[in-house]
Amino acid sequence: MNTPLENHAVAGYAPPEEMFERIADDLYQRGYSVMPAALPPALTTRLAAYAQETIDFDPAGIGRAGQFHQNEFVRTDEICWIQGTAAVTTAWLNWMDCLKVYLNKRLFLGLFSYESHFAHYPPGSFYKRHLDAFQGESNRVLSTVFYLNSDWGVFDGGELLIYPPGDQQEVVTVTPLAGTMVIFLSEEFPHEVLPAQRDRFSIAGWFRVNNSTAQRVDPPR
Ligand code: OGA
């Protein structure tokens, strides 16, 4: 059986070890990383086309299965969970698996699984300031956001704002430009999406640790 990194090479992309190393360094030093041109451009283009042309989106909600509710005051995007049933989403999951293996090796994070969804913000949509995980309550360890918008101007809005913990540190502003990958510690960084002025596509995802016990099987989402 091939390792994920070998599969990556088989798929025609050289394993981006140097980039993984920079992401690991960023996470270790600051707890977040913003990496432009993270995926091979051909894969980014295929993901963008898939998001725009193929997917049926559903309104996004808040909370897991039992507590799920929609709240249009908090977020107005629409989403579609990724199962990896198409070649393009398999390639995406494979790339993220390579990253998981690397980060576990390098930072001993014990990341166990990865869940992700496409997101579409129609014009006027936003996602108010929030945390993706609460201390002690969740097994989401690392949040990832990957952008699919081939051009994005200063008047298009839709920036991601990341609020580093501690008063001294400046807010980080990320333009949702195709190829940019953002990764941050889920419990440490409140963040928000400013209202987008045009259609905005991305993939949001979470690396998780396994909290299952014999008594309680942790749900995949
Ligand atoms: C999220 C999220 C950020 C973005 O889906 O939880 O914070 O830039 N997304 O799309």
Ligand code: MN
């Ligand atoms: Mn979030």
